[in-house]
Amino acid sequence: MSAVATPARQASGGVNVKLVNRIVIYGLLALFALFYLMPLFVMLVTSFKTMDEIQNGNMLALPKAPTFDPWLKAWGETCVGLTCAGIKGYFWNSIKMVVPAVLISTMLGALNGYVLTKWRFRGATLVFGLMLFACFIPFQSVLLPMATILGSVGRFGVTLQNSIGTSFGLGNSTVNLVFVHVVYGIGFTTLFFRNYYEAFPTELVKAAQVDGASFFQIFRRIMLPNSMPIFVVTVIYQFTNIWNDFLFASAYAGTGDSMPMTVALNNVVNTSTGVVEYNVNMAAAMIAALPTLLVYVLAGRYFVRGLMAGAVKG
Amino acid sequence: MAFLEIDGLRKRFGQVEILKGIDVELEKGGFLVLVGPSGCGKSTLLNTIAGLETITSGEIRVDGRAINDLHPSKRDIAMVFQSYALYPNMTVAGNISFGMEMRGVPADERQKAIDKVAKVLQIGHLLKRKPSQLSGGQRQRVAMGRALVRDPKLFLFDEPLSNLDAKLRVDMRIEIKRLHATTGTTIVYVTHDQIEAMTLATKIAVMRDGEVQQFGTPAEIYNNPANIFVADFMGSPAMNLIPATIGGNGSGLAVVLQREAREPISLPMANAPAGLSAFQGKPIIFGVRPEALTDPEGAERNASHIATADCHIEVVEPAGSDTFAVTNLGGKGVVARLRADANIQPGTSTPLAFNLTKAVFFDPATENRIR
Numbered sequence: 001m002s003a004v005a006t007p008a009r010q011a012s013g014g015v016n017v018k019l020v021n022r023i024v025i026y027g028l029l030a031l032f033a034l035f036y037l038m039p040l041f042v043m044l045v046t047s048f049k050t051m052d053e054i055q056n057g058n059m060l061a062l063p064k065a066p067t068f069d070p071w072l073k074a075w076g077e078t079c080v081g082l083t084c085a086g087i088k089g090y091f092w093n094s095i096k097m098v099v100p101a102v103l104i105s106t107m108l109g110a111l112n113g114y115v116l117t118k119w120r121f122r123g124a125t126l127v128f129g130l131m132l133f134a135c136f137i138p139f140q141s142v143l144l145p146m147a148t149i150l151g152s153v154g155r156f157g158v159t160l161q162n163s164i165g166t167s168f169g170l171g172n173s174t175v176n177l178v179f180v181h182v183v184y185g186i187g188f189t190t191l192f193f194r195n196y197y198e199a200f201p202t203e204l205v206k207a208a209q210v211d212g213a214s215f216f217q218i219f220r221r222i223m224l225p226n227s228m229p230i231f232v233v234t235v236i237y238q239f240t241n242i243w244n245d246f247l248f249a250s251a252y253a254g255t256g257d258s259m260p261m262t263v264a265l266n267n268v269v270n271t272s273t274g275v276v277e278y279n280v281n282m283a284a285a286m287i288a289a290l291p292t293l294l295v296y297v298l299a300g301r302y303f304v305r306g307l308m309a310g311a312v313k314g
Numbered sequence: 315m316a317f318l319e320i321d322g323l324r325k326r327f328g329q330v331e332i333l334k335g336i337d338v339e340l341e342k343g344g345f346l347v348l349v350g351p352s353g354c355g356k357s358t359l360l361n362t363i364a365g366l367e368t369i370t371s372g373e374i375r376v377d378g379r380a381i382n383d384l385h386p387s388k389r390d391i392a393m394v395f396q397s398y399a400l401y402p403n404m405t406v407a408g409n410i411s412f413g414m415e416m417r418g419v420p421a422d423e424r425q426k427a428i429d430k431v432a433k434v435l436q437i438g439h440l441l442k443r444k445p446s447q448l449s450g451g452q453r454q455r456v457a458m459g460r461a462l463v464r465d466p467k468l469f470l471f472d473e474p475l476s477n478l479d480a481k482l483r484v485d486m487r488i489e490i491k492r493l494h495a496t497t498g499t500t501i502v503y504v505t506h507d508q509i510e511a512m513t514l515a516t517k518i519a520v521m522r523d524g525e526v527q528q529f530g531t532p533a534e535i536y537n538n539p540a541n542i543f544v545a546d547f548m549g550s551p552a553m554n555l556i557p558a559t560i561g562g563n564g565s566g567l568a569v570v571l572q573r574e575a576r577e578p579i580s581l582p583m584a585n586a587p588a589g590l591s592a593f594q595g596k597p598i599i600f601g602v603r604p605e606a607l608t609d610p611e612g613a614e615r616n617a618s619h620i621a622t623a624d625c626h627i628e629v630v631e632p633a634g635s636d637t638f639a640v641t642n643l644g645g646k647g648v649v650a651r652l653r654a655d656a657n658i659q660p661g662t663s664t665p666l667a668f669n670l671t672k673a674v675f676f677d678p679a680t681e682n683r684i685r
Contacts, residue, residue, distance in 0.1 A: 203399035206366050207460075211413035212387030221412075225403035 047071060047282035054278050070279035074287060078280050080267045081255075087284050089257065090264035094243060095291075097174050097260055101181040102238045108182065109189020109234060114223050116190070117197040118205045119215070128194060134187030139247050142184075150176045150252060173253035177260065180252060181242045189234050196230035197223070232299045239295045261288045315378060317342035317500055318363075318468060323372035325358055325524075332358050334524040336372070340517055345494055345501045349511040350521035351547070356504045357472055359521070363502060364393050364470050376467050387416070392461035393470040396477065398453045400445035400460075407441040410459050431463045434493075451482050458493070471503040475510065487513060508548045512536065520544045539674065542681040545601050551651075554607065555676070557644040558600040560593045567591060569600050569673075571643045573626070579643070581621040581668055589684040590675055598684065599676040604638065604651040606669035612653045613667035625650075625666045630658055641666070 042059055048066040049057070057064075076086035115121075116128050150171075157170030169175040200223070208218045224231075246262045253259050259267075265288045269281050316339035325333040333355050340346045348356040361367040363374055365386035374382040381389045392413075400409050410431060411424040419427075432438040435455045445453060454474065461469055474490075475483045491514055494501055505511055511518050511532070518535045520527045520543070528540040539545035545553045561570040567586045571579045583590070590598075613620050628647070629640040637652045650666050658664055675684040 201397060201399065203395045203397050204401060206361075206364075206386075207393070207395055207399040208401070208412070209366065210364060210386045210391065210393045211460075212416040213412070217416065222401055222403075 043282045047279055047286055049279050070283040074280045074284035078268055079271055080264045087264050090259055090261050093258055094261035097177045098242050101178045101242050102235055105182045105185035105189050105238055106234045108186050109193045112190040113193025113197045114219050116194045131187050131190045143251055173258040176252050180248050185238050192230055192234045236295055236299050240292045243292050316340055317377055319375040321373045324370045326370040332524050336526055338519050338529055342500055343498045345514055345516045347511040347515035347518050348504045349508055354521040355524040356521050360470055360472055360504045364391055365389050390467045391470055392464040392466040394457045394461050394474045396473040398457040400456055402445050405442055406456050410463050413464055427463050431459045435459050450478050454486055469499050469501045473505055540683055542676050551604050551649050553601050553603045554648045556600045556646055556648055559597050562594050574642055579623040584619050587685050597678055599678050601674040604649045606672040607650040608667055609652045609656050610665055610667045614669055617669045617671050619670045621668045621670055622665050624663050626663050627660050630660045
């Protein structure tokens, strides 16, 4: 009897241990998730509260009378430094800077990856190694040299302005930031695209060569249409990084009308006059965070797998 | 003057010479198969003809025109790749017409050409599909369609059947042969499968280590191999290469084969090649194909010179159409090919007929044929 019962008991004991393990694991995960989401929750509820409610109520309580006023104020009226026209102008500054920077760095990365894998030249590995090295250079170490370079470029822009009437945007803070982010981003985008194209069937390129396609025709008609997954990954990565960047933005466009969102947000929060409007600050921070979220949601939809299915072999 | 001529072609990667002076030529409408084991340089040779690899020295001429410095698209060639290399983002029609699009052929002409090729290859119903929606055989057809539509001077095939399963491979092989027969195109075809080489080719170049070992018609390659490598590589089952010595009496030479625990077999040679007399008393390699070593009833009636000897059968392999028997001669397993219904038992002795008209002899030192 006991000889029969023992394995059964062991088995049920095994199930219990498994269950306890599960509960512990999921319990911990839930706790961490809660801990992680708490600040976001506080930000979100605070941004819909009135100042009275914030000063007299519980930080974690839901708003009694939700109001969009803080959001509207953050967008259109709040003071950034001395000008009180909201953050909308700076939001567009960021868009104007991020979109070209992301597109240019991604396209250059794709082109680099294409050349480094499909048109290997003598020393290609070394070049790739150096570009990879660029990923490890700390931001701080390029601040001063880059400032010097941007200064010279700016002076050249002024010279152009005086002699031929246009500076071609040289010296403009937005253009400067685009330039800095493109230069800094190439290392990463090249890494992404090279690794993706390394596994890209070279026979497709050879077939296109025999078909008479030129270097750029192959890139545009064969490589790019089959690069959707890595394109999306790179765009998400670059967009998040550049949009969230504060160091370069504050160093090269830290004052005036061309400062990006991150710098403006900092100025909103650090305003030293009057009452600290927590609800407006929180709303401004949420607005600053929304685009990256949007990029994840929109681009994620195109993050399809199996795009290469059917290209080669069976 | 031949249609395709390759003269002294050399290809070097750094210090390593991949192709060591290739000389091959092919008549118009011919079917040249480059065959050899992995790493023999056959695919590199094809890529140099296509222009996808540069050459170090030598010349490649098509129809009298040197093409070795031209861009691949200017060589008037079309290539079918091992992996098919269909553009995954384009439909079948788009894949077939991509080359014409690149050359600026007007849309209505492109459509006409697509329809014509689709009809030949019976892929009309697939034109709107993407490559991922096709089976292996269909992809193969589309890949051939992409080559056919160019109507090039020269077709290049790089192991086109190696990704197909066994049955489909035989079907597609026949299809390629039919295509060649009906369109009369000139084809250079790379494979490591000697059966594909034998069945498809009008000319075969057997390659090893960047050198052409032998260049000739399938029959020449099969019946008159230039050296041990070619003899061993071509044919399935492979040719029996038996260590032997040349003995002789007053009237003529004889091939002496050692046997385990029995007296050697001596096969008298009536029409030995002239070079063989120099090897009297010396070791040679005696080559005889399995079909030239058979039961006396099954031996070729019109073979002029047949010698029969008792052999101890170790293994019998009934293969359906034939029965293969393995015996031991000269310290090696030797395969004989008998009729399917041959009454033969392993562990017994039975007379086997050596068709000496088909036998070949090699010098073990140089591995070259003794003629």
